[in-house]
Amino acid sequence: MRTNSKQTTPLASEYKVQEEQPLLPFLLQAVPKSRNAVKGILSRGQVSVNGEPTTKHDRVLKAGDRVEIMTNQAAKNDSELTGLSIMYEDDSIIVIDKEAGLLSMAAKDKKETTAFSELSTYVKKANRSNRVYIVHRLDRETSGVMLFAKTEEVKKLLQDNWEESVQERGYVALVEGKVRAETGEIVSWLRETRTFKVYSNPTDNGGQKAITRYKRLQASAQFSLLELSLETGRKNQIRVHMEEIGHPVVGDKKYGATTNPIKRLGLHAVKLIIIHPITKEQHTFISDAPSAFYNKSK
Incomplete structure (x- = not known):
């Protein structure tokens, strides 16, 4: 427990462990x-x-230890970002935690704030020639872990080797109704219409094959909390598959929802496990699902 703190220099804050x-x-x-x-x-x-600098979150502190937190330009820039926070950054990639309501990248209104525009501004503060590249997208109302590349080469490495690079993509969804099965798998073929709505078909109709697996975490009479993993990453895949099994994602009026007690879409990208495109090391990124997801499904 922290009992006191003091500003040691304009660039650092020091805390004493009790x-x-x-x-x-x-x-x-x-x-x-x-x-x-x-x-x-x-x-x-x-x-x-x-x-002694450390990056180990599980390092055990002892009474009397001195913890110092440096404030650098990256930290300053991070605090100025809107709708996202940086989870990890190196010379090749940036991993963010995106808030619900923020577009991944611009659609019609080029002036609208997006994850892409925020990160572009962020990296250019260090060097005007710096850029970021979209690797994959999250829907506007979906929150959670999202990956960007810092060079075109890294973007291509990730996208061309997506199945090898991405070891796991995990989501948590708050859905309508009580899901009876503890686990399940949904396999179908998805096609998008001219009105930008995706439809599911149980047999191959020329669309894209989609596979979603789920595990029930908890459930009430009105709502269920599911842990989902994707074997494929199709547009609106989870939302379409939840509607298909009769349990649409809370707040997802487009795909059958009739309730919205949490005032947002009940979908959060909770986990991303990747093999780093340059170092080949495995990285795991976890973003905790909003507490409202758990509270409504008790």
């Missing part, structure tokens, strides 16, 4: 930011313990 605990919970108390923003501070090497 009792033994892991580093991440300590930082969550010390820094007025979201869990994923704090993880970003750690991953960028801004945290030191007794003068």
Whole structure:
């Protein structure tokens, strides 16, 4: 538990540890930011313990330890971002936690704020020639983990080797009604109409094959909370498949929902596991689902 803090220099804040605990919970108390923003501070090497830089969130702190958090330009820029926070960044990729309501990239209105425009501005603050590249998209109303490339070469590496690069994409969905089966798999073929709505067919109709697996986490009479994994990543896949089994995603009027108690779409990209396109190391990114998802399905 933190009991005091002081500004040691214009570039750092120092905190004294009063009792033994892991580093991440300590930082969550010390820094007025979201869990994923704090993880970003750690991953960028801004945290030191007794003068030794560390990126290990599970490092055990002892009473009397001195924790220092450096504030650099990246941290300043991150705090100025709208609708997203940076979970991880290196010379090749940026991983963000996107809020619901933020477009991945511009559609008709080129002036609208998007994840792409926010990150473009962010990287250009370091160097005007810097760019970011969309690797995959999340629907406007879907929140959670999203991956961007920092070079065209990395974008191509990721997209051309998507099935090998992406080890797992996990979602959590709040859906209408009580899902009876504890687990299930949905396989169908998806086609998009001219009105931009995707339809599902149980047999091959020339569309794209889509496979969604789900596990029931908890359920009430009105709502269920599902953990979902995608073997394929088709447009609106989860939303279409949830409608197909009679349990549309909460707030998804386009695909059959009639309720919206959480005032947003009940879909969150909770996990992304990738093989780094350059280092070939495995990285796991976790974004906690909103508490409202759990509260409504109790």
